[in-house]
Amino acid sequence: MEEEILRYWDENKIFEKSVANREGAKRYSFYDGPPFATGTPHYGHIVASAIKDTVPRYWTMRGFQVERKWGWDCHGLPIENIAEKALGIKHKKEIEEMGVAKFNETCRSKVLEYVSEWKRVIGRFGRWADMDNAYSTMDKDYMESVWWVFKELWDKGLIYESYRSMHICPRCETTLSQQEVSEGYKDVKDLSVVAKFELTEPLTLGDSGAPLGKGEQEEKTYVLAWTTTPWTLPGNVALAVNKDIEYVKVRYNNEKGDTELFILAKSIYENSKEKLFPAAKELKTGEVPPTPPEIVDEFNGTELIGKSYKPLFDYYAKDETLENRENGWKIYHAPFVTTDMGTGIAHEAPAFGEDDMELGKQNNLPWVQHVKMDGTMKDEVTDFAGKSVKPVENPQEMDIEIVKYLAHKGLLFSKEKYEHSYPHCWRCDTPLLNYATSSWFVSVTKIKERALELAKEINWSPEHVKEGRFGKWLEGARDWSISRQRFWASVMPLWKCECSEMKVFGSVVELEKASGKKVDDLHKHIVDEITVPCEKCGGAMKRVPDVLDTWFDSGSMPYAQAHYPFENKEKFEVSFPAQFIAEGIDQTRAWFYYLHVLATGVKDSNAFQNVIVNGVVLAEDGKKMSKRLQNYPDPMEIIEKHGADALRFYLLSSPIVSAENLNFSERDMTETSRNVFRMLWNSYSFFVMYADIDKWTPKNDAKPSENLLDRWMLSELQILIQELDGSMERYELAKATRLFMPFIDNLSNWYIRRSRKRFWKSEDDTDKEQAYQTLYTVLVTLSKLMAPFTPFLAEEMYRNLTNCHSREVGNPGSTDSVHLAEWPVADEGLIDEKLNEEMNVVRSMVTAGLQLRAEAKIKVRQPLSESRIKNQELSKEMHEILKEELNIKDVVIDASIKQEIVLNTEITEELKLEGEAREIIRAIQEGRKKAGFNVEDRIVLGYNGMEGVFNGDAEKGINGFKEEISKEILATEVKNELLENAEYSESVTIEGGSFEFQLKRTK
Ligand SMILES: [Zn+2]
Ligand SMILES: [Zn+2]
Secondary structure, three states: OHHHHHHHHHHOOHHHHHHHOOOOOOEOOEOOOOOEOOOOOOHHHHHHHHHHHHHHHHHHHOOOEOOOEEEEEOOOHHHHHHHHHHHOOOOHHHHHHHOHHHHHHHHHHHOOOOHHHHHHHHHHHOOOOEEEEEEEOOOHHHHHHHHHHHHHHHHOOOEEEEEEEEEEEOOOOEEEOHHHHHHOEEEEEEEEEEEEEEEOOOOOOOOOOOOOOOOHHHOEEEEEEEEOOHHHHHHOOEEEEOOOOEEEEEEEEOOOOOEEEEEEEHHHHHHOHHHHOOOOOOOOOOOOOOOOOEEEEEEEHHHHOOOEEOOOOOOOOOOOOOOOHHHOOEEEEOOOOOOOOOOOOEEEOHHHOHHHHHHHHHOOOOOOOOEOOOOEEOOOOOOOOOOEOOOOOOOOHHHHHHHHHHHHOOOEEEEEEEEEEEEEOOOOOOEOEEEEEEEEEEOHHHHHHHHHHHHOOOEEEOOHHHHHHHHHHHHOOOOEEOEEOOOOOOEOOEEEOOOOOEEEOOOHHHHHHHHOOOOOOOOHHHHOOOOEEOOOOOOEEEEOOOEEOHHHHHHOHHHHOOOOOOOOHHHHHHHOOEEEEEEEHHHHOOHHHHHHHHHHHHHOOOOEEEEEEEOOEEOOOOOEOOOOOOOOOOHHHHHHHHOHHHHHHHHHOOHHHHOOOEEOOHHHHHHHHHHHHHHHHHHHHHHHHHHHHHOOOOOOOOOOOOOHHHHHHHHHHHHHHHHHHHHHHOOOHHHHHHOHHHHHHHHHHHHHHHHHHHHHOOOOOHHHHHHHHHHHHHHHHHHHHHOOOOHHHHHHHHHHHHHHOOOOOOOOOOOOOHHHOOOOOOOHHHOOHHHHHHHHHHHHHHHHHHHHHHHOOOOOOOOEEEEEEOOOOOOHHHHHHHHHHHOEEEEEEOOOOOOOEEEOOOOOHHHHHHHHHHHHHHHHHHHHHHHOOOOOOOEEEEEEOOHHHHHOEOOOOEOOOHHHHHHHHOEEEEEOOOOOOOOEEEEEEEOOEEEEEEEEEOO
16 A cells, blocks of 8 residues: 555655645745765664654644755765775775875765665655755765855854864774764773882982881882873873872882882772782792781872882983973872872873873973874884784783883783773774874854853753753863864865965855865865965965864754855745754764754854654664664565554654654554554444445535534544644654544544444434544544654545545545645534543443453343442433443442442343343344345244243243344244244354254245
8 A cells, every 4th residue: 555655646746746835835944964875774764754754744734835855964984984995995094195086086986875775765664855856965065055154163263273182093093073982982891000100219208207217228119100091101201199198108028029119099008908919929939928018108299299200111201302301200299180099199191181181281291192193103112113002903902012011121010900981983993092183173162151042942852851961961062173184074174374374265266266276076185286375475375184073064954955155045044943853862962962053153043943852773672773683673674564654653652752762573563553553444444335335425514413422523533633733833743643542442442333323224314424424524634633643544544535535525626645735723612521521431431330240240242230320420321321331221320339330230030031132133143144144134033942032921020022133133023943944053052041043034
């Protein structure tokens, strides 16, 4: 069915019409976050698609024009990695050797590889999106708008360059942003070491005034410092203590018999004395048992400040030309030093950590960066030159080498495995390095207050993300590192002269004018060739070679998708900010955040007003979906097997549309969706079958029905519309979707079931007409209400109902598609709250009553004399419903009972016979069917047994049910004997008694 509808939509351009028909109407603006086409769509995209399709369909039906421009994310590391693999490249310098042009063109050729697969999956899922006019972030127009955004920020003083401690990926050889770093934390085992830093002169006594230990002059005094990154030790230029911490000097002699003095924080010594200074272990020949450690002095950190120590490595210390060399390899105070971990003394390598760098600046420490951007040791580090400090295959390799080196030199105090959370490259999984380098930043901190203020206006679904994940991230936001030392990306439109003059170009024309060259492409390999004469010194300005963080592309999307401000100015103004966007929870720190930051900076505005945040689809066992483990069914298979609507309905009614995770279960899906669909489909088929038989057509001037059930169903329908509107206006999709379940249950299991007989009556009376009219109205309206949620099913129902049964009442000319129809408006005049309430009460009483019957083991077919109910408000009509549903003779109001309803379960002789009569009727009706008689065939019944049921007991004054039985089974004659030439015979057991019957049609 769905495939057929897709063809129908396609051939009749229904999507295009749904947008074009609304020309001139108010716009409802939706921004689509661009996916990468470097892989095929997965469940995350399916969830996003369900949300991004349902909301625009709804607002379209509400009368708005909703364009749905698709986008492709084309730049950045993912595609560069693919190109590297295709070209067999392992190192960044190979790209430079080969030429950036060739590399970038390879990226360009690969980036849209899976577009057709995307079109197939998204199309089959039934999501309407304009993929033919998609924007792509590598288009010149798009990239030009990105330049404009950059220049806007530049002109407002929001872009600056700074040398600071960043995280870099040594394999990708680029800096990463705070957000990218936060993506890749993993628990890893590293090696932590305590190294021995020897004081150049023994520590003279402090205020404690304790006498000098005997022979102390000859003993070496070591300061113990702890690090989890041994590879940074060659870059050590200082040690840091805290002047408020108490330190001790400890005497200890090791196995070799050497007596040594160690300085460390007192509390740490006291807490882990035995671990740090083990009393005894297996000794080799010539070794002596260590003596227990003893404190020989105590003092606070102040005493240590300014003391010099011998560098562990002398690669830089021996360089007499090193700037600030005189300040190096000394002990400084640092407030960040604590006794939480380590020794209370920190090793300082300012080129490899933020705190360290700050300390270095404050104290004019020498600048030592012994590692290159590619993560290898520099040449001057002779013992390790050229080796990687964190090889991806074996991240501890260098640390182990350093440990061995220290041990060999007697400078290793201890080593230990250490588990901690360490950042990795989100794309290539290489451990990141904390590395001081130059980067360009967007000064988010300058506009943060304003961004927080603007964010107050955004409506989040679910609401908690607003102050929670998003709000917290925004509050803690730091300046955004936007420069990357890569190739395939939007570039920084910034030219710099040797005289340090800088110029930013915000458009292609500006660059063409200044350079006198035609510019057709804004990628690095093209624009890097373009120089611009310096207005100040006449020299040649060159582009700053960095490219932009891909998130700068994505965050510029509102402007760039429209090539604003170079084109579409008016269109942009009316569609900015977006009324609606949607993405996964991971985007709170990414797309949502960057959209907001750039809109604050560029437009002093929000970029979006309403946002739905979805959670993560997990495998049924709660684990991550893994291609390797194959622990989940392929989404396309699910769609082919159960239909896109079933998947949509399941997802939309689940907590995944309110940022929670969902353990995807095919069984849950079929239970949720197919039960509802089956009920709906049965209701729909019921109507179609009878309407066909009766050749019924809807009437435009139908009078409102007086029938209680009709009034109730129509009232429920108006309430459904109201509640749907409420939920959709609050962007609460799960709440909206779940409204259909009880409504369809009411329709199928109550309204239609109780109205069945009204459709059977052969006379075409008013009641029958009203039943038709009501059911028709409900089904057509329901198909419209379901259209955004289950677009296929709704379309099928709507088109059949409106085409096969004449034009739709009151809405002529829009029968081509439910998606071109107007959204129903609730008619408040039809709402009868009291009636709805009463019907609810009755339904729950019936449920309770049937439960009581089941407990008493009395079949529903067995009539009972009465039930008592507590409720005094129920109308007579409701009492009648109770009687029929519970098969009781009378309803008595009894305020004294505790429960809502009680049943009199006493079965009198008469009631027993009546129950048996029902059984007999049922048995014979089935016999008629089995015999293949037509519904209207008249018959003769012959029987044997159960005589009392037919003729009663005259002595006891009990009447039989012969007449009722005859009427129900259409018997013209009933004989208490077996027939000759019977067409059908059967023996059954009725309540323990045997009953034999034979049927014969009358001619
Ligand atoms: Zn990387
Ligand atoms: Zn210049």
